[in-house]
Amino acid sequence: MFCPQCGSTHQVMVGNICKICFLKDFKLISIPQDIGITLCAHCHSQSKEGKWKDLGLSEEEIIYQALEEAIGVDDIVSDINIELEILQMRGSIAECFISTRGNVMGEDIEQEFHSNVRLNKSVCPDCSKYNSGYYEAVIQLRADKRPLSKAEIKTADKIIKETLNRMWVKSRMAYLAQRVEMKEGIDYYIGSQKAARKVISALRDVFGGVMKESPRLISQDKSTGKGLYRTWISLRLPEFQKKDFIKYDGHTGQVKSMNSKKIIAKDLETGQSIRALWKDYEQIKSSAKFSDIQISTITSKSPTEIQILHPETFQPVDLHIQDHMVDLEIGKEVSVIQIDGRIYILPDE
Numbered sequence: 001m002f003c004p005q006c007g008s009t010h011q012v013m014v015g016n017i018c019k020i021c022f023l024k025d026f027k028l029i030s031i032p033q034d035i036g037i038t039l040c041a042h043c044h045s046q047s048k049e050g051k052w053k054d055l056g057l058s059e060e061e062i063i064y065q066a067l068e069e070a071i072g073v074d075d076i077v078s079d080i081n082i083e084l085e086i087l088q089m090r091g092s093i094a095e096c097f098i099s100t101r102g103n104v105m106g107e108d109i110e111q112e113f114h115s116n117v118r119l120n121k122s123v124c125p126d127c128s129k130y131n132s133g134y135y136e137a138v139i140q141l142r143a144d145k146r147p148l149s150k151a152e153i154k155t156a157d158k159i160i161k162e163t164l165n166r167m168w169v170k171s172r173m174a175y176l177a178q179r180v181e182m183k184e185g186i187d188y189y190i191g192s193q194k195a196a197r198k199v200i201s202a203l204r205d206v207f208g209g210v211m212k213e214s215p216r217l218i219s220q221d222k223s224t225g226k227g228l229y230r231t232w233i234s235l236r237l238p239e240f241q242k243k244d245f246i247k248y249d250g251h252t253g254q255v256k257s258m259n260s261k262k263i264i265a266k267d268l269e270t271g272q273s274i275r276a277l278w279k280d281y282e283q284i285k286s287s288a289k290f291s292d293i294q295i296s297t298i299t300s301k302s303p304t305e306i307q308i309l310h311p312e313t314f315q316p317v318d319l320h321i322q323d324h325m326v327d328l329e330i331g332k333e334v335s336v337i338q339i340d341g342r343i344y345i346l347p348d349e
């Protein structure tokens with residue numbers, strides 16, 4: 001066969017030209033001279049086909065990915081090897097160098113290409129909400145009939161920070177837009193309802209408390225008819241804290257633990273557990289504080305009675321002996337608490 005381009009007569013033909021002439025113009029890969037990508041300047045989310053996606057990639061990785069996606073390799077190429085390099089950034093344009101090696105029809109070929117990746121920096125909807133201070137929920141942390149303690153505030157701040165940080169990986173709306181400290185408590189403004197719910201549940205796991213939600217319609221989208229709701233979620237911590245004393249359902253006890261569902265106290269008379277649900281919080285009476293505990297001394301003891309000195313009047317007081325008092329010896333100091341005129345000896349912790 002005769003090659004019309006070089007006149008050769010002894011080469012393998014590809015179509016109507018010889019292999020040498022065919023390979024001269026053959027390109028191992030196809031790649032556009034200019035590639036444009038749209039990404040968020042704040043979080044590096046990428047906009048693809050009208051949808052914003054956060055792939056958690058660095059700017060460099062995004063450029064390499066854009067190159068990889070734009071490269072096409074012909075079916076007749078085998079053993080292809082492609083190396084990508086960002087030569088330099090010129091403004092928002094990455095000048096890239098692509099070196100390739102491959103085998104075509106038994107011939108090893110090396111070729112070099114250049115391509116420019118333009119980074120169109122924009123702001124994704126989530127970041128734009130964040131930047132505008134947008135929030136969907138307000139968590140109002142309060143305590144019943146008392147201010148929040150410093151320790152409670154510190155713990156709450158930590159829980160909120162950690163919960164949002166964990167969620168932030170997946171949801172850009174898991175952010176604290178604002179934190180407002182007031183005399184009555186703290187308001188936390190949270191980006192999304194979903195994040196606020198996670199935060200509340202994490203707070204309740206630690207503090208318990210009574211939760212109340214009140215959604216309010218903020219505005220209505222005229223075109224879709226969809227309403228924008230903002231939710232105020234108040235979490236009221238109990239008047240009592242751990243180790244304080246409560247009265248509930250005819251029993252007096254010391255609070256041992258609290259969780260999202262209930263309060264567990266130890267009955268001062270029977271030593272048994274008292275359980276109260278948060279929904280019955282209004283029926284729990286806060287009776288004495290941990291700091292009200294006083295010290296007294298045992299002055300006499302019989303199989304059924306134990307006598308101590310009143311911590312204030314120093315008059316002898318006879319009490320019915322309980323299991324945990326059996327081993328107490330005369331002269332020993334004990335912790336006592338006065339509740340509604342009655343004195344209880346507390347078991348050693």
Ligand SMILES: [Zn+2]
Pocket residue numbers: 003004005006007008017018019020021022
């Ligand atoms: Zn030829």
Ligand SMILES: [Zn+2]
Pocket residue numbers: 040041042043044045123124125126127128
């Ligand atoms: Zn963003």
